[in-house]
Amino acid sequence: MIDSSIKTVEIKNIKEECKNIKTFTFNSERFEMKSNLQKPKPGQFVMIWVPGVDEVPMSISGVDDGNWKITVKNVGECTNKLHELEVGDYIGIKGPYGNYFSFPDNTSAKIILVAGGFGTAPLKFLAKEMLKNKYNFTLIQGARNQEDILFLEDLEQFDQNYSEMVFCTDDGSFGYEGFSTQQLEKIITKISIKEMKTTYVYTCGPEKMMYRVFEICEQFDIPLQASLERMMRCGCGLCGLCAIDPLGLLVCKDGPVFDSNQLRAMDDFGKFKRDFTGKKIPID
Amino acid sequence: MIDSSIKTVEIKNIKEECKNIKTFTFNSERFEMKSNLQKPKPGQFVMIWVPGVDEVPMSISGVDDGNWKITVKNVGECTNKLHELEVGDYIGIKGPYGNYFSFPDNTSAKIILVAGGFGTAPLKFLAKEMLKNKYNFTLIQGARNQEDILFLEDLEQFDQNYSEMVFCTDDGSFGYEGFSTQQLEKIITKISIKEMKTTYVYTCGPEKMMYRVFEICEQFDIPLQASLERMMRCGCGLCGLCAIDPLGLLVCKDGPVFDSNQLRAMDDFGKFKRDFTGKKIPID
Amino acid sequence: MLEVKISRLELSSPIILASGFLGISSSSMKRIINAGAGAVTSKSIGPKPRKGYKNPSIFEILPGTFINSVGLANPGIDEFINELNEMKIHNIPIIVSLFGETIDSYRKVALKAENAGACAVELNISCPHAEVSSIGINPDLTYSLVKKIKKALSIPIFVKLNPNVTSITEIAQAAERGGADAVVAINTLAAMVIDINTKRPILSHGSGGLSGKSIHPIAIKKVYDLYKVLKIPIIGCGGVSSYKDAIEFFLAGATAIQIGTALYQGIELITQINEDLNNYLKRMGYESITELTGVSHNFKLQEVPDF
Amino acid sequence: MLEVKISRLELSSPIILASGFLGISSSSMKRIINAGAGAVTSKSIGPKPRKGYKNPSIFEILPGTFINSVGLANPGIDEFINELNEMKIHNIPIIVSLFGETIDSYRKVALKAENAGACAVELNISCPHAEVSSIGINPDLTYSLVKKIKKALSIPIFVKLNPNVTSITEIAQAAERGGADAVVAINTLAAMVIDINTKRPILSHGSGGLSGKSIHPIAIKKVYDLYKVLKIPIIGCGGVSSYKDAIEFFLAGATAIQIGTALYQGIELITQINEDLNNYLKRMGYESITELTGVSHNFKLQEVPDF
Numbered sequence A, B: 001m002i003d004s005s006i007k008t009v010e011i012k013n014i015k016e017e018c019k020n021i022k023t024f025t026f027n028s029e030r031f032e033m034k035s036n037l038q039k040p041k042p043g044q045f046v047m048i049w050v051p052g053v054d055e056v057p058m059s060i061s062g063v064d065d066g067n068w069k070i071t072v073k074n075v076g077e078c079t080n081k082l083h084e085l086e087v088g089d090y091i092g093i094k095g096p097y098g099n100y101f102s103f104p105d106n107t108s109a110k111i112i113l114v115a116g117g118f119g120t121a122p123l124k125f126l127a128k129e130m131l132k133n134k135y136n137f138t139l140i141q142g143a144r145n146q147e148d149i150l151f152l153e154d155l156e157q158f159d160q161n162y163s164e165m166v167f168c169t170d171d172g173s174f175g176y177e178g179f180s181t182q183q184l185e186k187i188i189t190k191i192s193i194k195e196m197k198t199t200y201v202y203t204c205g206p207e208k209m210m211y212r213v214f215e216i217c218e219q220f221d222i223p224l225q226a227s228l229e230r231m232m233r234c235g236c237g238l239c240g241l242c243a244i245d246p247l248g249l250l251v252c253k254d255g256p257v258f259d260s261n262q263l264r265a266m267d268d269f270g271k272f273k274r275d276f277t278g279k280k281i282p283i284d
Numbered sequence C, D: 001m002l003e004v005k006i007s008r009l010e011l012s013s014p015i016i017l018a019s020g021f022l023g024i025s026s027s028s029m030k031r032i033i034n035a036g037a038g039a040v041t042s043k044s045i046g047p048k049p050r051k052g053y054k055n056p057s058i059f060e061i062l063p064g065t066f067i068n069s070v071g072l073a074n075p076g077i078d079e080f081i082n083e084l085n086e087m088k089i090h091n092i093p094i095i096v097s098l099f100g101e102t103i104d105s106y107r108k109v110a111l112k113a114e115n116a117g118a119c120a121v122e123l124n125i126s127c128p129h130a131e132v133s134s135i136g137i138n139p140d141l142t143y144s145l146v147k148k149i150k151k152a153l154s155i156p157i158f159v160k161l162n163p164n165v166t167s168i169t170e171i172a173q174a175a176e177r178g179g180a181d182a183v184v185a186i187n188t189l190a191a192m193v194i195d196i197n198t199k200r201p202i203l204s205h206g207s208g209g210l211s212g213k214s215i216h217p218i219a220i221k222k223v224y225d226l227y228k229v230l231k232i233p234i235i236g237c238g239g240v241s242s243y244k245d246a247i248e249f250f251l252a253g254a255t256a257i258q259i260g261t262a263l264y265q266g267i268e269l270i271t272q273i274n275e276d277l278n279n280y281l282k283r284m285g286y287e288s289i290t291e292l293t294g295v296s297h298n299f300k301l302q303e304v305p306d307f
């Protein structure tokens, strides 16, 4: 069983990934958990407490010995304060939570990862694990412009025999001009019918983008795994804030990674979420 | 760490050992303890709850698969009610508690067990374990008369190449006439000086008897392990009722088995105990 | 074997979802019913939307024991009616937990809940954060509130009791006199956790309520005491995480139980407990779980210490 | 680094043995001091010998959480004076916890304890079993009792608080007004365990007091609240089983702590906690543990929920 206590740890390292995004490293061994501290898997997230401010969900973007990483976009009060913290400051960790991306049975499967914004964080982690396990994949990263491209250094060091990196920007300042979903379509249409049977798509990013990825995959009958986001209070299946209608699937516990079957059954996907009062509101 | 919860179990078997003493068998697997249920060792005891009556300490007199045994003399309210119980009735178990008899390093050591009354219970368990481990030993059992001799059937089945049984009764109705301590002296005086260096005595029984055993062992410089009894409330080192002056050793936690060094340092040994109020009273 | 009746409410299982757990969306609550719960209780609903306290507002302290200060976050009754309508369609037995800023505001929320199809209301008079926190510790206020609501409604009224009082029986008896159809015991115990590295309380609100395993023996004691003085049924709540905990509540005097915190293990737990309850009843030779209510009171205890 | 002062009492370590644990014999208490405790508190001593409740009277419920109904078993003050004399010889700082059947009987026991060399008395007004159980839940009675004892004694007077009340601060303030030199918070929480096989409460007395890990967050909350209103020092008690629990008490507002239940792990725990406290202070750059008292109050909390 997951330990849902909050443990404070010192920030060990901070790296500026791009203008608004930083990666924080902390040592999870210091949690001093007795047992069930499991090594997080790609797709899982932690609740990050910024003392005196708020506690918010963050995907794990990398794991290395006892060191865990999160990659955070500064979008509001809590992430802003997090960006102000320095090495040696304390943050609180709860988790890791949620399910994780599952790998195709066959390492020779055709794999496409479609990442947008900080959604690249869990997919970079996934890509690293795929490399370790000798899977071939293409990672499509979409961003507004060149400055927003994430993990470029990291990604360039990936073994090119196994991985292909596709970048696209809204303004064409880096890689292709246009959306990542356009690149996805382009790639898929080039796949042979035989290969199509063993093609798998993984996505994380803005929900509207993921919804478009879903539509494309449905069209070509390709199995998809998408990592969703919802407002989270507890992270561990108690508060119900992250429930998705009509099945009541919980993003924190049944997700955050959902497969095509589940996505198909979601009336809310791409359309509705809940705010912190529990009220249903449209996704912008 | 020991689990100090009380679990109720059904009595599986009841055996009348002699007029006033019965052995109760219960299945400890039914405790449904998750982890740390350790197999009890000779010398350890459990707290036995007789629902609606009282809860008292009882040595474990045998262990066999998941079945534990206690051998109970009917001496008062609680043991009386326990003797009235039938197979299928529930009793509560807390423990196993306390330390245990330790074995000599060398299996060829000369070992003498001196048992009196229901003190024979843990020593029979000890003897069984010694046999298993190929130790040689002599078991001296003292009783008032033939009818009070315990575990006769059991003991007769012990491998005689390793074990010798000596019985004595106050009235001479079975075995030697006189006290077990007299037999102990007789045996010891026959031991060669060389052998004396590897002689070990273990005792459990009325404290006055054990005190005499202690005096004999001190005289011949033989290491002794004695299992003491004191009034017990908690059994787990909290209430302090079982403390022995002047070191404050706890019979339930530091004991019940004490060695010569510890016994030597006890002002109370053979003299004082505490009643249920905590008041010090003489041992009769 | 597991059917129970609380006032006019007939439930197929004695397990009810406690307020505050997955009780905001009809979809989650439907899932809970499908898992085997006899009824669900909504998150406590107030007159208007409320975000409650910032995070951290829920975390674990010891295995199975949590602390929370959600601060009655809820979308407000007008918004929540959408969910109630949805549940009416699917015929889900829902108890609406509710609170107000004044006695009159309690009444208004309760009326809206009744009209939208609630099968009962549960008055949360034990929320330490609300303006009305004084109700649950005051027998007179409790009496007045319950009486007012009783007059206004025709569905059963449950009163959720605050354990942080000198005498829970006094409050419960006031609720009974006011016309409560059942009491729910207990809500959380006031507690706090301070982080030794940052030296600050972890919950944004500082203190919160303890729930789960740690409070179970406290809840059992309260139910035992309540059973001695009440005529109306008692719904046991606090730290149920296995059929054993549920049975203990029945033996102490409960007619049904609520489950909350333990659901962090997954809602299949409800299915498991139903099954285990059935097996227990068979093993012990009972025909209905209702036979267990209050049985522990048949045994004489040692009232006076020995001298 | 670990020296603390409570009223006139100077202790070499802030760890005090809680009442009810190993506190009947001078030999055990000497052992506790040798393990590193700053002082020991005796088992609560009354005017006459008392066996208390039959067994079972102490057992574990959850890992590190116990329930007990010892029922104030004690040999009586006249007998206990032998142990006090013994402790005087060895210069052991002993706080005598005591109770009486009437206010006057409290006074008599207290005087005997003072004469026999107690360095302080701790008034147990929270024992649910005693005839005086009403004192600890009533501010007026608490005030009168403390005032009477204060007049009679010259050694410091501690008051041990009952957490099973609506407002612990009210009782504590009454004690302070009466002249208490410190309060000890908290005693155990009323609780009960029922065995599902025999269907009866396990404790011979039925209900008992919860202690150990489960009550720690409740005790922290009480100490935090008390620190806001009291001028006299607070001794934190409840569920300390590591240096972290102790630090939490200090941050909440305690000047010293008591340890009880966790000693089932062995009394070396006291030595370990002292060592860990020292390391923590060094790591955090403090020179004395007294600097920690109340530090968590420096942080602003969210008082009002968001809407």
Ligand SMILES: Cc1cc2nc3c(=O)[nH]c(=O)nc-3n(C[C@H](O)[C@H](O)[C@H](O)COP(=O)(O)OP(=O)(O)OC[C@H]3O[C@@H](n4cnc5c(N)ncnc54)[C@H](O)[C@@H]3O)c2cc1C
Pocket: A045, A054, A055, A056, A057, A058, A059, A060, A070, A071, A072, A073, A074, A075, A076, A077, A078, A079, A080, A118, A121, A122, A228, A229, A230, A231, A232, A233, A256, C055
């Ligand atoms: C499973 C999951 C994984 C995530 N992974 C990452 C990641 O790797 N990197 C990253 O930068 N961001 C990630 N997020 C989003 C991140 O949680 C929000 O950006 C953050 O909560 C914003 O908080 P704020 O106070 O700075 O902004 P605010 O101004 O409070 O809010 C801005 C927006 O952030 C979202 N948000 C705020 N609070 C919460 C909350 N408690 N739960 C969920 N969403 C919230 C809402 O959409 C809100 O509109 C993830 C979210 C989820 C649910």
Ligand SMILES: Cc1cc2nc3c(=O)[nH]c(=O)nc-3n(C[C@H](O)[C@H](O)[C@H](O)COP(=O)(O)OP(=O)(O)OC[C@H]3O[C@@H](n4cnc5c(N)ncnc54)[C@H](O)[C@@H]3O)c2cc1C
Pocket: B045, B054, B055, B056, B057, B058, B059, B060, B070, B071, B072, B073, B074, B075, B076, B077, B078, B079, B080, B118, B121, B122, B228, B229, B230, B231, B232, B233, B256, D055
């Ligand atoms: C470590 C240990 C192991 C024991 N092993 C055995 C055993 O294997 N077989 C056996 O028959 N007996 C054993 N005893 C003794 C047994 O506990 C008592 O015989 C029993 O408690 C008597 O209870 P009662 O209510 O029947 O008698 P009571 O009439 O209550 O008391 C008779 C005497 O039993 C002893 N006694 C009573 N209550 C307690 C208590 N809570 N703790 C300790 N002693 C108590 C006292 O000496 C008392 O004077 C052991 C005792 C201890 C301490």
Ligand SMILES: Cc1cc2nc3c(=O)[nH]c(=O)nc-3n(C[C@H](O)[C@H](O)[C@H](O)COP(=O)(O)O)c2cc1C
Pocket: A238, A239, C018, C019, C020, C021, C043, C044, C058, C066, C067, C068, C070, C072, C097, C124, C160, C186, C187, C188, C210, C211, C212, C213, C215, C237, C238, C239, C240, C258, C259, C260, C261, C262
């Ligand atoms: C996160 C959380 C939110 C809660 N919200 C409410 C609530 O809104 N209304 C209420 O009456 N009780 C609320 N409670 C209390 C529970 O309903 C229940 O009384 C308590 O948790 C004890 O039961 P448990 O141990 O099974 O969780 C909440 C408890 C928790 C942990």
Ligand SMILES: Cc1cc2nc3c(=O)[nH]c(=O)nc-3n(C[C@H](O)[C@H](O)[C@H](O)COP(=O)(O)O)c2cc1C
Pocket: B238, B239, D018, D019, D020, D021, D043, D044, D058, D066, D067, D068, D070, D072, D097, D124, D160, D186, D187, D188, D210, D211, D212, D213, D215, D237, D238, D239, D240, D258, D259, D260, D261, D262
């Ligand atoms: C077995 C036992 C006996 C106790 N006896 C007393 C007592 O005599 N007087 C008293 O004031 N408190 C007594 N207490 C309460 C403790 O002193 C303490 O307040 C409580 O156990 C919480 O601390 P802990 O969690 O460290 O044990 C007793 C507790 C236990 C478990």
Ligand code: FES
Pocket: A231, A232, A233, A234, A235, A236, A237, A238, A239, A240, A241, A242, A243, A250, A251, A252, A253
């Ligand atoms: S965040 Fe609370 S249930 Fe998912």
Ligand code: FES
Pocket: B231, B232, B233, B234, B235, B236, B237, B238, B239, B240, B241, B242, B243, B250, B251, B252, B253
């Ligand atoms: S019996 Fe309680 S300390 Fe030994």
